[in-house]
Amino acid sequence: MSDITANLAYESHSIAHHGPRLRISEKIALTAMGIGSMLLALSLIAVNGSTSETLKNLWFNISWALAIGGGGYFALSKHLKDRPGVRNQGKTTDSLTARGAWGWMLGIVFTGFYIIIYWFPQYLEGLTRLHDGLSQFLQGKPADEWFVYGTVYTILTTLMGAKAIAKYRHNRYHIVRTSVIIFAQLIFAYLFPAICVKFNQPEVYLTYFWPLAYDKLFPSTVMHLFHSGGLGYFIAGWFICGTFLATPVLTYYFGKRWYCSWVCGCGGLANTMGDSWRQLSDKSLKSWKIERWSIYSVLALIFSLTVLLWCEPYLPASMKEIVYQIRRFYLFGIGAVFSGVIGVGFYPLMGTRMWCRFGCPMAAFLGLLQRFNSRFRITTNGAQCISCGNCSKYCEMGIDVRHYAQRGQNIIRASCVGCGICATVCPRGVLSLENGPTNNRYNHEEGLSLLGKMKSR
Amino acid sequence: MSERHIVILGNGITGITAARTLRKRSNHRITVVSGETEHHFSRTALMYIFMGDMRYEDTKPYPDDFWAKNRIDLKRGWVHSIDSQQKQLLFKNGESLKYDTLILATGSKPNRFGWPGEDLEGVQGLYSYQDLEMMERNAKGAKRAVLVGGGLIGVEVAEMLLTRNIQVTFLVREKTFWGSVLPIGESAMINREIQAHGVDLRLETGLKEILSDGEGRVRAIQTLSGEEIACEMVFLTAGVSPQIEMVKASGIECDRGILVDRFLKTSVPDIWAGGDCAQHREAPEGRRPVEQVWYTGKIQGERLAANICGDLAEYDPGIWFNSAKFFDIEYQTYGWVMPKLKEGEKSFYWEHPEGNKSVRINFEEKLGAVLGVNVFGIRHRHQVWEQWILEKKTIHEVLTHLGAANFDPEFYSQYEIEIISAFNLLYPDQPVELKTKKGLFSKFFAKILK
Structure with a gap:
């Protein structure tokens, strides 16, 4: 041609x-x-x-x-x-934010820092x-x-x-x-x-719950707290309630965001220091597939490990060795390499939420709750979407927000941390984070032009 | 129904929506032809590529493997003519492509009004991907640009150029920006916004001619009042018109656009047209015969595909709506708000003291039924307003439940109380009291959704 x-x-x-x-x-x-x-x-x-x-x-x-x-x-x-407003100019052309020389250099520095501190x-x-x-x-x-x-x-x-x-x-x-x-x-x-x-x-981090802080519900931790008296009881109770009560209840009312983009330090670093790299997350279907496999595997792993540890007294000696090995692998492979080296080290290369998206078992747990039992959703405003792509581009979780917005569908994804940037960068006022009744939360019947399902048609 | 080969000329929003709808509804062979780009991209996002918010590939609404997966063939090439006797497209490079049914979705091109010098190098519009590439070349080393014609594209071009530190002079023929569409309150707000961003906005100023540097490049422009403004770039942003030269030459009946009936058929059997390039012989009520809007292109694409599949219905765009962004001020409109009131219409306008947010509701004087709304700097819900307008809710009912329309993010200040107080000052006879505050599924909205 x-x-x-x-x-x-x-x-x-x-x-x-x-x-x-x-x-x-x-x-x-x-x-x-x-x-x-x-x-x-x-x-x-x-x-x-x-x-x-x-x-x-x-x-x-x-x-x-x-x-x-x-x-x-x-x-x-x-x-x-600058005057107040959405300012993402140059994000895809600047060396620092578009995987240029500065980005690579910083990625290596961050990764190197984690390697040094761990090993x-x-x-x-x-x-x-x-x-x-x-x-x-x-x-x-x-x-x-x-x-x-x-x-x-x-x-x-x-x-x-x-x-x-x-x-x-x-x-x-x-x-x-x-x-x-x-x-x-x-x-x-x-x-x-x-x-x-x-x-x-005891040195307690009140905002980190099992299964992200995987040892919080290990028998050794719980027993230690119980043995350290009054405050210990309170703290043990705090962590048990944090995982089994606060998490489902708050996620029901507000979605996963109450934790992932309001409280958690990992999300905190991503949304503050990492904000300039949020657009680097991979939006492909393939990465979504990998994400689901990897994050739920980690959840299954830490769940099994915790259960096994509680059952340890009743396990035969050979099993105890296996449990010990799993524990060792988890601490090293997931706790250190995944959450630190990859999770933060790769900010300037693969975006800010690598750990939250592919690894964090707490995010997996919250995600399941958000997907199946929550009032949270991102609403699409009628047929105003012009498919520009800003929402998808600036989604740190790699969600193709536009896919839903241009079809007039609400966005309910297990991975969505509710940071709210998609709604912010939208130039047409199409998206809004909302909590509401769970009936009709998914409006997935597609009228292509969206007007198919609107009253006028 | 036997399977046919449906060829769609143009991979913009109309053509692509037609292709997707056809695929959902049929097993026809589908080919989308475009000379512009290999894949469909969002034309509305061109500005973000130039400013570095997104890359070209980020503006593609569907992943590249989407087309093969959905059995939609893509053919890159510029069409030279349509042979409707032999039912084939003839390409500029000599190739040809047979069709059983042809959909024309060729889009627009920037308006040129025959200004002296409008063909000089450095003079351009912004519509296509090629225009963007030209803009990239022209911007190299440019210090000052003049935009001719005040509309939505002009504001976008101004914003784009400012990110490259190119000074912008914006010539607007009307007394106020977009004065043919916006009432004076809103228009004045946008005038201020444009100026606040450092644009040299010249109202009531027209272009006389574009001056050459003697080597075929633009050197300056001259306004109607005789002032000369030196510049390296000139943008013609006074609207767009249908891109139909080739279609016209191929014997398909055209006026300003390709003439179509209410089913989107052209004058030639088995040839349909929709989107920017189409001109409706009978426009739907209140609509212009040629309407270059993203979502009407989408609806027309969907409609004509359904019609081709035998599910015949007239094109019906529904209640008018639109949106835009002027630098940092978002704009949404639902229903009709004209710059000048028609007989029997009244208008209620509220503006925030800071002058960057406003709500205007037009309504019938006698019955009070709402006709339309303009919101600036505040987001409103499409479905709620559509419902209000369709059901002819009165201005009193609407204001009472105004919170149901609020679509702003959480923690934003809500202005419903201020808006209603302003209304009550003007119309003290039947004071309105706010009953529905913002919040998803406030009673009102839940009712609509059910």
Whole structure:
């Protein structure tokens, strides 16, 4: 077909965008962030057990102040200098957000960080010692690498949460939701457990439930709590109710989102630090197929393991060995490699919710409840959809939202975490997250033009 | 019914909806022909490709393997002419394709009004994928663009260019933006929105001619008042018209568009037409004979496919509705809200003090039945408004239950109380009290859905 001159340039070439130039103040902020980060990195080799308290504290304060101050200013300024509104321009062309060189580099840095913290924590010694002061203050003991991890995680959630609020400040759903995410992380997943340790209580993370926190309902944990007296009873009760009472009830009324995009720290990091990469999730049918196999396998695995552990006293010795092996595999394969290395490490390459979508057993459990017993759905507004594709593109869970919207169908998918971005980016006001009666929740009879089922026709 | 070969010319929303409907209803062999792109994409999303919100492949509503799975053949190529005697398409490259039934869904092209210089390099419209590629080339190194003609495409082009730091001057012939469609309140709001984004909006300004740099490229334009504005790009955004040259030349009866009856048949047996390219000999009530709207293309595609399968019915677009987005202000409309009131009509308009949200409800003066609504910066439910208009609910009933129409996200401020207070100030005789607040399946909506 030689007469066809049109070659689809956009399929093969990237386009140079010329966003607004950096302001002087932004350049200064970036410099501060760079120096702060370099100082933090430098501590890895320059700080050790014999470094004086004064130097460590000074180092800690200066480096974090520069990193947070500079990073925070830059992140906020980027959005606040724009008028409020949907701003996704350049997402598919910028190196950082479109799997360009910056994206790859950052993906490798993130992944590398997880590999080091899981398997080579000794290399983090310098950075860990840097955090001794803060750790002493909060937990009453020197820092370990997981305290550093928690600190970095919380700072990123808070800082990038502020950025997300600035970006979506025209939309109150995101302001409220993101604020709650930051609060949950800061208070329940960081300060509260630290303070527990300080007062010689068990280190509890009140916002993580079985089966995501897989050991929360292991017999060893429950028994330990029961044996540690009054508070222990409360905490054990909290986790049992969390899984078996709060989860089905809240999911019935609000959908899975009450947890996945309002409370959970994994979702929290995805929706704050990871927001710029949400569009990278794979939308193909094939990935949906893989998702269903993998996520329900993990759920089945952790369910079986938990049951087996409770039955352990009655199992023959040979079985006990098998249970031990399953447990080992789960802790390593799912708990570490999947949720950490792939889950967060691959943010800039495969999108932000790899773990939530393909691995998290809590998401699987919540998803089943949402799919079959919930009032939640995303409603499609009549026949207003123009099939533009923004909803699908910016769905972090890889749901082809447009597939439903252009057919006038409600969107009820087990994986939907109810982040609300599809409704936000829709330029025609087609989508809305709603809780309502369960009858007629699926409106799946398709009138192609949608008007087939509307009253006028 | 024996199986036939149905060829659809055009893979836009009309052609593709026809193809999908035919496949659902029949076993006919289906071929979709397009010169523009290999696969169907959403034309409405062209702007997002240019701005880098999405890639071309993200704008395809169906995955590439969808077509083979559904036995819809795709044929890429530009058609030179239709031989309706031999029932075949002749392609520009000499190929031919036989058909038993032909559907014409050739779409539109940007309007050109014979302005001097309109064929210069750097002058273009925005409708097709090729236009977008041209825009990409023309934007390289461009510092300033002039848009001629105020409508929906113009606003989109302005938004697109601003993301590349290209200054935009927007010439609008009317006194106010989109003044032929929007009442003055809403139009003034959009004027402000356009200006707030840094566009140099020139109302009541027409184009006189486009000036050449002497080498065939645009150098500047001259307005009717004689002002010269230097620019590297000129966009002709004064609407679109049916793309019918080839169809016309092939002897199918055309006026502004391809003439079709109420069943979407053309003047030639076994040839049907729908979407942007069609002109209805008798337009449905209140509708224009040529109506270039996404969803009417969709309905026509569905209708003519059903008709071809023998389920014959007249084209009926139902209650008018539409939507758009002007920079950051969303717009939805249901029913008829004309820029100027007709005899016996009244209009109630509320605008938020910040000037970026508004609701206008037009109603019959005597009975109070609502005729239509314009909402800006607030989302309203399609089904609820359609029901209200069909059932001729009065303005009082509608305002009493206004919350049932609210489709805004959770936690958004709700303005029903303010809107109703404003109404009660104007019409103190029968004050309205809000009974249905926002919320899915408020009693009212649940009733409609059941």
